[in-house]
Amino acid sequence: xxxxxxxxxxxxxxxxxxxxxxxxxxxxGESNLGMPLELVDGLLVPNERFxxxxxxxxxxxxxxxxxxRVSGLVAREVTxxxxxxxxxxxxxxxxxxxxxxxxxSRFMPTAEGTPWANDAVGNAVWEGTPLAGVLALSGVAPGAxxxxxxxxxxxxxxxxxxxxxxxxxETLLVWGMNGAELPVPHGGPVRLFVPGWAGIASxxxxxxxxVLDRAFDGPYNTVSYxxxxxxxxxxxxxxxxxxxxxxxxxxDGSRLTAGARLISGYAWSGEGAVTRVDVSVDxxxxxAEAALVAEAGRRSWVRFELPWEARPGVAQLRSRATDERxxxxxxxxxxxxxxxLMNAVHKVNVEVSEEP
Amino acid sequence: xxxxxxxxxxxxxxxxxxxxxxxxxxxxGESNLGMPLELVDGLLVPNERFxxxxxxxxxxxxxxxxxxRVSGLVAREVTxxxxxxxxxxxxxxxxxxxxxxxxxSRFMPTAEGTPWANDAVGNAVWEGTPLAGVLALSGVAPGAxxxxxxxxxxxxxxxxxxxxxxxxxETLLVWGMNGAELPVPHGGPVRLFVPGWAGIASxxxxxxxxVLDRAFDGPYNTVSYxxxxxxxxxxxxxxxxxxxxxxxxxxDGSRLTAGARLISGYAWSGEGAVTRVDVSVDxxxxxAEAALVAEAGRRSWVRFELPWEARPGVAQLRSRATDERxxxxxxxxxxxxxxxLMNAVHKVNVEVSEEP
Numbered sequence: 184x185x186x187x188x189x190x191x192x193x194x195x196x197x198x199x200x201x202x203x204x205x206x207x208x209x210x211x212g213e214s215n216l217g218m219p220l221e222l223v224d225g226l227l228v229p230n231e232r233f234x235x236x237x238x239x240x241x242x243x244x245x246x247x248x249x250x251x252r253v254s255g256l257v258a259r260e261v262t263x264x265x266x267x268x269x270x271x272x273x274x275x276x277x278x279x280x281x282x283x284x285x286x287x288s289r290f291m292p293t294a295e296g297t298p299w300a301n302d303a304v305g306n307a308v309w310e311g312t313p314l315a316g317v318l319a320l321s322g323v324a325p326g327a328x329x330x331x332x333x334x335x336x337x338x339x340x341x342x343x344x345x346x347x348x349x350x351x352x353e354t355l356l357v358w359g360m361n362g363a364e365l366p367v368p369h370g371g372p373v374r375l376f377v378p379g380w381a382g383i384a385s386x387x388x389x390x391x392x393x394v395l396d397r398a399f400d401g402p403y404n405t406v407s408y409x410x411x412x413x414x415x416x417x418x419x420x421x422x423x424x425x426x427x428x429x430x431x432x433x434x435d436g437s438r439l440t441a442g443a444r445l446i447s448g449y450a451w452s453g454e455g456a457v458t459r460v461d462v463s464v465d466x467x468x469x470x471a472e473a474a475l476v477a478e479a480g481r482r483s484w485v486r487f488e489l490p491w492e493a494r495p496g497v498a499q500l501r502s503r504a505t506d507e508r509x510x511x512x513x514x515x516x517x518x519x520x521x522x523x524l525m526n527a528v529h530k531v532n533v534e535v536s537e538e539p
Numbered sequence: 540x541x542x543x544x545x546x547x548x549x550x551x552x553x554x555x556x557x558x559x560x561x562x563x564x565x566x567x568g569e570s571n572l573g574m575p576l577e578l579v580d581g582l583l584v585p586n587e588r589f590x591x592x593x594x595x596x597x598x599x600x601x602x603x604x605x606x607x608r609v610s611g612l613v614a615r616e617v618t619x620x621x622x623x624x625x626x627x628x629x630x631x632x633x634x635x636x637x638x639x640x641x642x643x644s645r646f647m648p649t650a651e652g653t654p655w656a657n658d659a660v661g662n663a664v665w666e667g668t669p670l671a672g673v674l675a676l677s678g679v680a681p682g683a684x685x686x687x688x689x690x691x692x693x694x695x696x697x698x699x700x701x702x703x704x705x706x707x708x709e710t711l712l713v714w715g716m717n718g719a720e721l722p723v724p725h726g727g728p729v730r731l732f733v734p735g736w737a738g739i740a741s742x743x744x745x746x747x748x749x750v751l752d753r754a755f756d757g758p759y760n761t762v763s764y765x766x767x768x769x770x771x772x773x774x775x776x777x778x779x780x781x782x783x784x785x786x787x788x789x790x791d792g793s794r795l796t797a798g799a800r801l802i803s804g805y806a807w808s809g810e811g812a813v814t815r816v817d818v819s820v821d822x823x824x825x826x827a828e829a830a831l832v833a834e835a836g837r838r839s840w841v842r843f844e845l846p847w848e849a850r851p852g853v854a855q856l857r858s859r860a861t862d863e864r865x866x867x868x869x870x871x872x873x874x875x876x877x878x879x880l881m882n883a884v885h886k887v888n889v890e891v892s893e894e895p
Contacts, residue, residue: 419866425774
């Protein structure tokens with residue numbers, strides 16, 4: 184890997200085709216890859232194993248030719264090159280990224296959409312510049328309500344953010360991921376990144392920003408990514424991801440030998456920092472507070488661990504995270520047609536055999 | 540009424556005690572007043588009839604002595620007088636204000652909290668200056684997460700807003716209401732006003748703003764104003780009010796004579812502009828689109844009307860609003876312990892007698 188001027192290692196060679204060769208990643212159709220959580224034990228997920236979710240084709244855009252056009256309800260339209268962005272203030276945030284449909288396969292009956300296991304979440308250091316600065320260059324006019332981001336994919340993803348979120352200092356235009364150039368499968372050369380929000384908000388291969396005086400009526404805002412009632416009526420938009428934890432070790436359905444084991448996993452919340460994870464080794468009868476062994480600020484996931492003396496027999500392990508707002512994981516999540524926001528307490532069944 | 544320098548009529552004489560003498564308003568304890576919607580037919584609710592919700596005592600603060608202290612994670616603490624605020628850019632927004640517990644009495648079984656009928660909502664012109672400007676005076680430091688507003692009541696209401704919402708250009712420090720000085724029962728001399736959000740966000744008798752580097756753990760953020768599951772676990776915070784409509788005429792349980800009638804009411808959404816209201820006169824079997832006869836921007840409620848040829852017998856009228864995001868009212872709202880966000884389709888039963 185070479186280093187560019189800003190110290191980021193080059194990752195142009197990391198293609199979706201390369202990623203698809205990794206037998207540990209789970210393909211969902213042509214353009215999506217899930218990452219089973221047992222593949223990580225650190226706080227960051229390596230770029231080559233980070234889950235991939237794309238709604239359309241994966242465009243290959245030469246970073247030297249990439250342009251971002253800012254238009255709509257602005258004082259002046261501007262077009263920026265990557266070099267322009269990189270001259271703006273740099274901000275890095277360690278943050279999780281989770282697809283709104285992560286864990287969809289846990290809904291019964293089956294919900295519509297990509298049947299993700301618990302494999303559409305990751306955590307990385309995102310490097311970029313605040314979107315607010317770019318909007319300020321253009322001058323957002325009075326009456327602005329939303330900012331529509333357009334992707335460079337085909338057909339182009341178009342997705343809107345409320346203006347206040349677009350102007351949040353942590354909403355970034357990102358060109359770096361874990362110290363490397365943002366890889367193409369993850370939206371390189373530049374993607375939008377909205378910490379805490381469902382992945383759909385973080386438009387990949389960003390090509391355009393349009394400021395609107397009304398709520399955008401595109402399908403990714405009004406048809407999908409909406410929580411609906413049983414009659415199909417839209418009740419509220421999918422926004423911040425709710426607090427959630429997943430046990431990464433041991434793996435559901437696995438067999439262990441009796442003895443001293445470590446239960447580990449990850450927890451995050453789009454509403455704020457995770458402050459506590461409780462773990463049960465007896466199917467929810469009793470709970471113990473796990474240790475948070477790795478943290479990186481309120482937008483990052485945390486790693487939790489709890490020692491466990493595994494005895495022969497079957498055991499159901501559970502994890503429940505709580506965030507700084509006191510929000511916590513429910514035992515059950517009400518079914519919704521598109522299978523969004525599954526954050527019920529995670530349950531892992533294992534079989535423990537006698538020591539050999 | 541006298542006029543002050545800024546053209547606002549004086550309303551210092553409008554006290555809670557005066558309001559409580561109006562037999563048409565509905566007292567809920569000492570400090571709360573509901574306004575039955577049939578008392579309005581215009582787009583704005585007069586100040587003396589606007590619903591009142593206070594969590595503690597009603598302080599009487601001399602506007603000349605009022606001070607706002609900005610502290611916490613800021614470059615410099617500042618203390619501002621009302622005259623300082625009034626020298627800042629003035630912004631007016633016509634917006635609804637609804638208590639998160641409005642219509643709570645429609646939950647079965649009874650939910651905990653003030654048993655509001657459909658009488659804790661109103662609409663007014665709010666005049667003030669963007670909170671963002673005041674925060675800029677103090678200089679919000681990096682790492683800021685939330686802004687805690689403190690009221691001048693006793694014990695003081697303390698309630699936090701996410702920084703992005705605090706900096707939204709429509710989040711105001713308000714000193715005027717419908718062309719008058721902000722009356723004391725509504726939070727005068729100065730209140731916070733967050734368009735679209737549950738009323739609890741719009742702290743009355745504003746006394747302090749504190750910028751925090753974390754989510755605030757006060758009870759109005761973490762104990763109340765949280766949607767919980769049946770086991771009492773907090774799932775998500777109460778934020779924007781969902782889309783809702785109420786039929787104001789005819790009144791539920793009333794008797795009419797047959798003939799040409801007008802069904803009227805109001806509709807609003809914290810997520811955006813109301814674009815459509817459908818009305819049924821046969822208990823939901825068939826629906827007709829009502830006319831939106833008065834509007835004032837996307838933060839205001841709209842007035843809707845539908846002519847109706849009332850025939851002898853009983854009739855159930857219903858209304859369902861849809862907003863610009865395509866969100867709409869459900870037939871039922873899942874019960875929650877505190878009875879928040881009741882926005883089910885409104886049902887009004889009337890008896891129609893033969894023409895005399």
